[in-house]
Amino acid sequence: GAGVSQSPSNKVTEKGKDVELRCDPISGHTALYWYRQSLGQGLEFLIYFQGNSAPDKSGLPSDRFSAERTGGSVSTLTIQRTQQEDSAVYLCASSPRVLKTGELFFGEGSRLTVL
Amino acid sequence: AQRVTQPEKLLSVFKGAPVELKCNYSYSGSPELFWYVQYSRQRLQLLLRHISRESIKGFTADLNKGETSFHLKKPFAQEEDSAMYYCALQFQGAQKLVFGQGTRLTINP
Numbered sequence: 595g596a597g598v599s600q601s602p603s604n605k606v607t608e609k610g611k612d613v614e615l616r617c618d619p620i621s622g623h624t625a626l627y628w629y630r631q632s633l634g635q636g637l638e639f640l641i642y643f644q645g646n647s648a649p650d651k652s653g654l655p656s657d658r659f660s661a662e663r664t665g666g667s668v669s670t671l672t673i674q675r676t677q678q679e680d681s682a683v684y685l686c687a688s689s690p691r692v693l694k695t696g697e698l699f700f701g702e703g704s705r706l707t708v709l
Numbered sequence: 710a711q712r713v714t715q716p717e718k719l720l721s722v723f724k725g726a727p728v729e730l731k732c733n734y735s736y737s738g739s740p741e742l743f744w745y746v747q748y749s750r751q752r753l754q755l756l757l758r759h760i761s762r763e764s765i766k767g768f769t770a771d772l773n774k775g776e777t778s779f780h781l782k783k784p785f786a787q788e789e790d791s792a793m794y795y796c797a798l799q800f801q802g803a804q805k806l807v808f809g810q811g812t813r814l815t816i817n818p
Contacts (some may be wrong), residue, residue, distance in 0.1 A: 597752070627805065636715070636810030637753075637795055644804060687751065693804045696743045696797070700753040 596620075598701035600686050606707045607676055615671045615704045619688030626669050627689075627698060628661060632682035640684075643669060645691070676708045710734045713798050713809035721815045722786050730781040730812050732796030741799040742779040743806070744770055745775075748792045756794070766790070777788075786816045 598604050599618040607613050619626050628640040639653035643663045654660070659677075663669040673680055687698035712735045722728050734740060744756040757765045759772045759779060770781045779796060793813050797806040 615736065626802065627809070632808070634718075637808035639805055639807065642805050650805065665799075693806075696741055696758050696799050696806065697755045698806060702752055 596672055598686055598699055600684075600701035600704050602704055603702065604705045604707075606709065609678060609709050610675055612674045613676055613706060614684075615673075615684050615706070617669045617686030617701060619667065619669070619686070620699055622690070623688035623699070624666065624691045625689045625693060626663060627687040628669070628671050629685045629687065630682045631685055631703065635682075637685070640671070670691070673706075676706075678708045681706055681708045691708065711800050711807050713796050713807055715794075715796055715809035715812050717812045718810065719813050719815070720790050721817060723817050724788055727789070728783050728786045728814065728816075730794050730796075730814065732779045732781065732809060732818045734777050734779065734796075734798050736777070736798060738801045740772075740801070742770070742772055743797040743799070744768070744779075744781050745795040745797055745808070747795070753795070754778050760812050788816045788818060790814060792799075807809060 601616045610667045626643045630638045641661045642650040658674045661671045683703040685700055685703045687700045689698050716734045742759045745753050746756040747753040767785045773812050793811050795811045796809040799806050804813050
């Protein structure tokens, strides 16, 4: 596709439920990032995948959060036992193999609301 | 730890007035710094990078290593500049960006 695609665009769930958010990066981009955008916290790094290397999980806020990237393309971010503080917009971004220019290409985000 | 601070969550100026969005960083090495912008109902996108020393849409940003700042400036604000602005840092050898908390800029007519 022309850009990074994320689904669902909106998700409302009840506290304690699990959710899965999907990201389809730009074709040919081997690096994939997840960020969380929330009021007051700005843009928080969650996790980064680069090719077949081990992902950088240093930004995941708790063990309820996990992500995988199958086949070096599509990624899924899973939040287990959701809490109200998980409510945010989850942004996915991709970039060519080496982040030389600092340009990340972002998707439109998945807005998560936990009731 | 590497950190980016944008002290103003909200900034409101009148059309035609100068605008400055502040960004400070904490990093002892040689950083790469960027400004990203998100217009209403659009995706977050790169606005400019310090290494290019470019002016984009009338905006410029100068890296001041002494003050560890990278403020974004425009001499005459326009209504279409209203958006959310994020300052971002890429530290040496890293493959990820650290973003600030963002500043919502509103240009009043």
